[in-house]
Amino acid sequence: MPPAALRALAPLPAPEGGSRSGRAAGVVSRALQDSWVARLKARDPEALRDVVQAFTERLTAVVSGMLRDRDAVDDVVQETFAKAWFRIQAFQGDSSLYTWLYRVAINGCKDHAKRRARRPAGSLDALLSEPEGATGSGAPSLRTSNLRAPTPHPLEGLERRELRLAVQAAIAELPQHFRAVLALREIEGLSYQEIAAVMSLSLGTVESRLFRARQRLAALLVKQGLSGGTDDATAGP
Amino acid sequence: MNRKNDGHHLEGALDEALALWAQDARREGARADPATTERAVFARLAADPQGHGYLTQRASFGYAAAALVLLAVGLAGAWLAGTAPSAPESFDVAAEVAPDLEQGSLAVLRLVELEQLAVGR
Numbered sequence: 001m002p003p004a005a006l007r008a009l010a011p012l013p014a015p016e017g018g019s020r021s022g023r024a025a026g027v028v029s030r031a032l033q034d035s036w037v038a039r040l041k042a043r044d045p046e047a048l049r050d051v052v053q054a055f056t057e058r059l060t061a062v063v064s065g066m067l068r069d070r071d072a073v074d075d076v077v078q079e080t081f082a083k084a085w086f087r088i089q090a091f092q093g094d095s096s097l098y099t100w101l102y103r104v105a106i107n108g109c110k111d112h113a114k115r116r117a118r119r120p121a122g123s124l125d126a127l128l129s130e131p132e133g134a135t136g137s138g139a140p141s142l143r144t145s146n147l148r149a150p151t152p153h154p155l156e157g158l159e160r161r162e163l164r165l166a167v168q169a170a171i172a173e174l175p176q177h178f179r180a181v182l183a184l185r186e187i188e189g190l191s192y193q194e195i196a197a198v199m200s201l202s203l204g205t206v207e208s209r210l211f212r213a214r215q216r217l218a219a220l221l222v223k224q225g226l227s228g229g230t231d232d233a234t235a236g237p
Numbered sequence: 238m239n240r241k242n243d244g245h246h247l248e249g250a251l252d253e254a255l256a257l258w259a260q261d262a263r264r265e266g267a268r269a270d271p272a273t274t275e276r277a278v279f280a281r282l283a284a285d286p287q288g289h290g291y292l293t294q295r296a297s298f299g300y301a302a303a304a305l306v307l308l309a310v311g312l313a314g315a316w317l318a319g320t321a322p323s324a325p326e327s328f329d330v331a332a333e334v335a336p337d338l339e340q341g342s343l344a345v346l347r348l349v350e351l352e353q354l355a356v357g358r
Contacts (some may be wrong), residue, residue, distance in 0.1 A: 045279075052275045060274075065258065073265070074277070079276045079291070085346025086288030164261060165256040186259040218251050 028054050040088040048103040052081050055098060058188065059105050065183035066109040067174055076108040083108070095197050102188075102198045106180050113176055170220035178213035185210060 003233060012020045039047030060078060063073045073210050084097075091100055172181060194208045285291070 004310070048278070049275055052278055053271045056269050056271040056274045057266040060264075060269035061262045065262040070265075074269075074274075077269070078277045081274070081293045082281045082285075082288070085278075085282060085293040131338055160257070163254060164257050168261070169259055170254075182255070183262070186255045187262045197317060214251060214255075221251065221254060222247070222352045228314035237311060 014144050028098065030096055034093070037088065037091060037097050038091060039084065041091075048081065048085050049083065051097070051101075051192055055101060058098075059101060060186050062183050063105055064104065065171070065187045066106070066176070066179050067112065068168070072112055076105060080105040081175055090161050099194065099198050102184065103200070106184075106199065107182070166207060166221065170224065172218055173220055174213060174216055178216060179210045181206060182213050182217070191224065 031175050036051050040051070045138075056077065058075060059077050063076050063080075067073050067076065080101060084101060087104075093095045107219065171182070174182070181195055184195045190198070192203055192210075195201070196203050197208075199206070201209070282288075
């Protein structure tokens with residue numbers, strides 16, 4: 001990736017509804033969520049169907065930001081809904097159902113990472129599920145078809161495709177807790193207060209964690225040669 | 238000035254990178270089929286109707302048991318450490334006090350004897 005690659009990027013199209021995320025497209029009122037909670041507590045499977053229909057897309061998006069393996073993403077999302085069914089009695093209702101689902105999903109991502117870390121290094125199981133380059137030995141994984149590759153737009157230039165790959169790799173190197181706050185902020189567009197509620201953190205911790213996550217990501221991108229370019233920018237009068 | 242420009246460009250590049258990443262993730266979300274997810278979720282519920290795999294954390298029981306054992310060992314160690322040094326100390330004190338007590342009791346006995354003699358008179 002040449003240093004000036006980032007400058008060549010055309011502005012991104014605005015997301016649906018003009019918001020910074022696709023959140024506006026899938027807003028579910030708090031009253032409706034509360035009614036689903038009541039029905040879930042009454043063991044109504046139709047309520048679970050409604051919840052799955054309403055939240056699959058958004059949960060999958062956030063979990064996709066956390067995990068690279070598509071199978072793992074599907075697994076965590078399905079597990080989140082199953083946990084919602086079995087653990088709903090413990091849900092106090094002090095947050096929205098969706099906030100609670102986020103929390104369950106993010107903890108699911110962390111559990112997935114722990115399970116993966118517990119597998120013996122070099123085991124066939126590990127090789128089958130590790131993302132490429134994540135085995136620590138530099139050896140490619142045996143299965144690459146389920147790795148989520150960035151989906152380029154047909155008219156997208158080579159430089160942007162390279163940038164997508166570079167960003168994916170850099171994000172994958174971030175610690176889980178940094179990835180989680182970035183995913184909630186950048187993908188789902190949650191406010192700092194909402195992120196604090198999801199992750200049971202103070203507002204200050206969320207702010208500092210986001211700041212440090214961006215700093216770390218910038219360092220990783222610079223390491224990969226994505227400096228944003230200084231050729232023209234620094235040529236002042 | 239140049240450094241300032243670099244900083245601005247890096248911030249802009251970072252925003253672009255994050256926007257691309259978010260865009261990819263949202264595309265993944267849009268590609269997910271809720272009907273497929275629904276079938277998979279209900280298959281999970283059918284396979285584990287009591288939800289043992291979702292309600293209990295088998296691994297955490299192991300950790301909890303190990304933590305309890307460690308706590309018990311720690312408490313026992315602390316108790317032993319607390320009682321062991323005090324025993325010799327108490328013996329030392331007793332050794333120091335015993336002669337005093339002996340002398341004291343002898344003195345009391347002598348007083349009693351003197352009183353008896355006085356009464357006998």
